[in-house]
Amino acid sequence: MSFSQAYYYPSTSMPIATPRKPGYYPSPHHGAYSRMSVSPPEAADSVTTSGVASYDPSAASSSYAGSANEYDSASSGTQSVDLYEYMNDRVASAYNPLPLDRSLAQQAQTSGQLNAKTRQLMELQALAQSRLAAAQANFAQGMKTAKEVQRDLEWTQKRVTDINRRAARKYPKEYQVASQRYAAPVDY
Known part of the structure; x- marks a missing residue:
């Protein structure tokens, strides 16, 4: 399989539910304001306007995806975020006993x-x-x-x-x- 050419297929944007606070967002029954849609991801600079995407390995290191070597070095140099610990810290800092x-x-x-x-x-x-x-x-x-x-x-x-x-x-x-x-x- 060759990576000389990559094709970009725009995905269908699906609406996602957003959290609401009472009185902050409009009512969920007001049509277009009830959901927000996500726009497709931005194309890299190497993408042409002809509709056919080209792959440039030198630009890949600066793109969003990155290379496998970058993922390995990033995962070995940083720690993963523990969501439970993070939420516990947030609640502990918000709670005044x-x-x-x-x-x-x-x-x-x-x-x-x-x-x-x-x-x-x-x-x-x-x-x-x-x-x-x-x-x-x-x-x-x-x-x-x-x-x-x-x-x-x-x-x-x-x-x-x-x-x-x-x-x-x-x-x-x-x-x-x-x-x-x-x-x-x-x-x-």
Whole structure:
């Protein structure tokens, strides 16, 4: 196969989709603006206008295609681009973690304060419940004591009333003089 003549066949240009930002590109429903077509590649300087392309090996080193030796030297002298690493670097440079870190620190502090207040509230609640139980026990003891005192007073009043009745029957004159001198309280 000889490379003395190379033929150029223009390819049919196919429309390709382009990325759109809202409000930046026209709507996709506006005909010619919805897609952009790619123009055919530029012909080298060695191409004639007669329609038949000629191949000049000396011009090939300056053309786009280059020679095989150039590809070998280019691939050995440079490293290939890792798309994953490139995108990772781009995202890492675009992402600022400081506001998130500050928010997390503030959230942790607020959570710690809330937990401390919750524990303090639970301790105060337990203290209030123990005091309430002690107050209820004291109240129950006081009621028991009050009932005992009331029983004792009723028994004493009954005894005093019984003694006064016997004294009034046995010693009516002395009882009369004593009751006028030492009047009994009206409500007891």
